[in-house]
Amino acid sequence: MTSEEIRKVTGLLLEHLLPTLKVFGFTLLFSVPLGMIVALLKMCKFKPISWLTNVYILIMRGTPLMLQIILVRYLVPMLRINENTPEWLRNILLEINIAGDNYLFNMIIVAFVFNYAAYFAEIFRGGIESIPKGQYEAAYALSMTKTQTFFRIVLPQVIKRIVPASANEVITLVKDTSLANVVAYAEITLVANQQMQYYSSITPLVIAGVFYFVMSFVLTVLFALIEKKLNYYR
Amino acid sequence: MAILEVRNLSKKFDDVQVLKDISFDVNKGEVIAIIGPSGSGKSTLLRCINQFEKADGGEITVCDMDMLVKDSKDRTVFSDAKTLRDIRLKIGLVFQNFNLFPHMTVLGNIIEAPVKVLKTPKAEAVEKAMELLKKMGLSEKANAYPYELSGGQQQRVSIARALALNPEILFFDEPTSALDPELTGQVLKVIKELAEEKMTMVIVTHEMAFARDVADIVVFMDGGYIVEMGTPEKVFGNTENERTKQFLSRYNNDVMSADE
Ligand SMILES: Nc1ncnc2c1ncn2[C@@H]1O[C@H](COP(=O)(O)OP(=O)(O)OP(=O)(O)O)[C@@H](O)[C@H]1O
Ligand SMILES: [Mg+2]
Numbered sequence: 001m002t003s004e005e006i007r008k009v010t011g012l013l014l015e016h017l018l019p020t021l022k023v024f025g026f027t028l029l030f031s032v033p034l035g036m037i038v039a040l041l042k043m044c045k046f047k048p049i050s051w052l053t054n055v056y057i058l059i060m061r062g063t064p065l066m067l068q069i070i071l072v073r074y075l076v077p078m079l080r081i082n083e084n085t086p087e088w089l090r091n092i093l094l095e096i097n098i099a100g101d102n103y104l105f106n107m108i109i110v111a112f113v114f115n116y117a118a119y120f121a122e123i124f125r126g127g128i129e130s131i132p133k134g135q136y137e138a139a140y141a142l143s144m145t146k147t148q149t150f151f152r153i154v155l156p157q158v159i160k161r162i163v164p165a166s167a168n169e170v171i172t173l174v175k176d177t178s179l180a181n182v183v184a185y186a187e188i189t190l191v192a193n194q195q196m197q198y199y200s201s202i203t204p205l206v207i208a209g210v211f212y213f214v215m216s217f218v219l220t221v222l223f224a225l226i227e228k229k230l231n232y233y234r
Numbered sequence: 235m236a237i238l239e240v241r242n243l244s245k246k247f248d249d250v251q252v253l254k255d256i257s258f259d260v261n262k263g264e265v266i267a268i269i270g271p272s273g274s275g276k277s278t279l280l281r282c283i284n285q286f287e288k289a290d291g292g293e294i295t296v297c298d299m300d301m302l303v304k305d306s307k308d309r310t311v312f313s314d315a316k317t318l319r320d321i322r323l324k325i326g327l328v329f330q331n332f333n334l335f336p337h338m339t340v341l342g343n344i345i346e347a348p349v350k351v352l353k354t355p356k357a358e359a360v361e362k363a364m365e366l367l368k369k370m371g372l373s374e375k376a377n378a379y380p381y382e383l384s385g386g387q388q389q390r391v392s393i394a395r396a397l398a399l400n401p402e403i404l405f406f407d408e409p410t411s412a413l414d415p416e417l418t419g420q421v422l423k424v425i426k427e428l429a430e431e432k433m434t435m436v437i438v439t440h441e442m443a444f445a446r447d448v449a450d451i452v453v454f455m456d457g458g459y460i461v462e463m464g465t466p467e468k469v470f471g472n473t474e475n476e477r478t479k480q481f482l483s484r485y486n487n488d489v490m491s492a493d494e
Contacts, residue, residue, distance in 0.1 A: 132333075134329060134331055134333035135333060135335065137286060137329070137333060138329065138333035138334070138335070138392075140285075140286070140322075141284060141322075141325075141326070141327040141329075141396070142346070142347035142351065142395070142396075142399065143319060143322045143323050143347065143351045143399070144346075144347060144350060144351055148350050148351075152346065152350065153335055156337045157336065157337055160337070232379070233336050233337050233379045233380075233381060234336065234379075234381040
């Protein structure tokens with residue numbers, strides 16, 4: 001490839017950084033709070049709820065994210081044409097506008113959010129359960145309320161404990177956004193693939209690789225700083 | 235004046251009766267030492283009084299507030315949540331493992347409850363905390379984190395933390411059991427000073443010499459019962475009770491062999 005072509009491809013890939021970042025950002029935005037809720041549901045003392053939550057987590061972590069993306073993307077269209085779909089459901093499904101980019105993007109986010117929430121939930125639950133019973137007892141002996149105990153005593157210690165595992169998850173997510181190309185979402189990997197075929201050169205892939213690497217690297221440094229900041233106690 | 239009254243307290247875990255017919259009083263300014271073999275129910279007794287466990291039967295009164303009482307039909311009923319909380323505020327507890335909050339400084343640990351629970355102005359809470367730290371001989375450690383302290387220092391901080399809420403009565407569950415022998419002394423010294431200031435205290439301990447030294451009343455528990463209760467002279471000096479004799483002699487032997 002000529003340097004002119006390389007500049008052109010780099011520009012094109014830069015333009016498609018936004019779709020990639022959109023998947024990354026929206027997934028984080030929703031999967032972290034959802035993961036918190038899922039963690040609490042799994043710790044619920046009412047067994048059926050914690051059991052159901054566990055089934056959800058097992059399925060999300062036990063099947064490929066790429067498969068989940070395809071499934072979510074084609075769920076509604078496939079149910080619409082399936083002859084076994086009950087009429088009332090078909091009518092509801094027909095209301096949904098499945099054409100257009102919005103639908104595609106929304107379905108990708110749904111798949112990513114439910115998948116990542118399961119991973120985050122396990123990290124949060126592990127963090128909460130790793131806080132020694134003595135911390136709760138000390139707070140109780142000091143007449144602190146449950147809310148005070150959670151926000152003043154438990155949560156700060158949980159955050160410190162979950163930062164390393166969460167960092168892993170977030171950095172994995174940067175790279176996992178490339179899976180969205182399987183449903184023809186125009187993000188970096190998809191575009192790089194097209195450009196490779198157009199120019200018969202692997203250079204576009206290398207450039208895309210550099211993009212991912214830089215993003216992961218920045219996040220790695222960022223999390224290292226956070227960890228360091230939280231290192232004032234043991 | 236009785237700060238704490240316990241009547242016929244009983245507690246079961248599953249099928250095991252851990253506390254049976256426990257009755258005793260603690261008057262203002264008194265120091266009670268509770269001794270007894272492992273598994274005799276000492277911690278469970280403290281945990282029932284501190285509301286970590288729900289007693290099954292009996293009566294507990296703290297500073298004239300009923301924690302649990304018998305109703306007219308002889309059923310054991312707990313007081314309302316507000317009373318239970320008021321009672322908890324009158325009681326301080328020091329744990330065997332200190333249980334300091336690792337993410338807060340020494341000062342932070344001590345002022346947390348006064349500021350958040352009692353709503354004491356921060357400056358006032360800090361002033362009080364510094365006084366307590368001075369008393370504990372830890373003034374220069376106010377801004378240290380718990381991990382930077384020795385076990386003996388951590389335990390003294392946890393005593394200061396309990397005292398910061400101005401409890402009427404302070405409970406200790408084996409305050410020196412997690413400490414090396416050379417650190418035990420510092421903590422016992424602080425407790426002894428509190429006794430001299432007429433702080434009301436109930437101390438579960440395996441330190442017999444200490445119990446003999448500071449306690450007004452020694453309670454010997456075994457198998458969930460209070461087997462014997464009396465002055466240290468009586469319990470350690472000339473007990474008539476076979477079970478107490480047996481426990482103390484085995485204890486003395488252990489101490490002797492440990493000394494060798
Ligand atoms: N949460 C619990 N569930 C079931 N059994 C318990 C529980 N807590 C204590 N026990 C049992 O109750 C009995 C009394 O225990 P407790 O901890 O009160 O004894 P202790 O006198 O404090 O002993 P130690 O000197 O070893 O601390 C023991 O047999 C113990 O196994
Ligand atoms: Mg015990």
